[in-house]
Amino acid sequence: MRALLALLLTAGAHAQVGDAERGRALLADRTQSLCLLCHALTAAGDANQGNLAPPLDGLAARLSPPELRERIADMRRFNPATVMPPFRSTEGLRDVAPAWAGRAALSAQQLDDLVAYLGTQGRP
Template identity: 80%
Template sequence: MRALAALLLIAGAHASDVERGRALVADRTTSLCLLCHSLTAAGDANQGNLAPPLDAAARLKPAELRERIADMRRFNPATVMPPFRATDGLRDVAPAWQGRAALTERQLEDIVVYLGTLAK
């Protein structure tokens, strides 16, 4: 745990960022991450298996991970992953969500910090 705390301080993150990120990833009403992803390659019956496990994402630099979560369409135009920080080019958007990103910048940062702790 000390090593994690040291890494977080170096990165400018705090334990509360990690905990908020962990809660967001687990929340099936906000981020929806676990509908498609599992946390690890071992999987879990209550987690998704349509997309790569999230611990694999920890190999990416934070900026790379942030870009992919914000709008994966930049890397794969045919992706089914929602663009969590984009509002352009979407179709069939519920009226309550039109013009509104699915995650705030703070939520995105918290998720990126948390996913970084999953590295092996």
């Protein structure tokens, strides 16, 4: 029950209005969001972006904002074997640096900003 409550709180129950421009800047900042370490922005790829995970273009056509938010918050809910970090959960993590112990990688506002930006990817 506690895990379900935590998931509801982090994955959408308190979603704020995100700012797409802040989300774009956060996504591009490889020291904060880490998105581009594994993902490319487009299917064509980029030598400075990842190729481990699916490209981010077209997300708005495939996933709703709540679905995007849930996956970024904790992809383990959809794929327990994922290598994607749980950006809004600290549950079940091991070997966490002391400075990050008990802290989510992204704030709720940062998550909403990323969702706002990613929601623009793939719209005509």
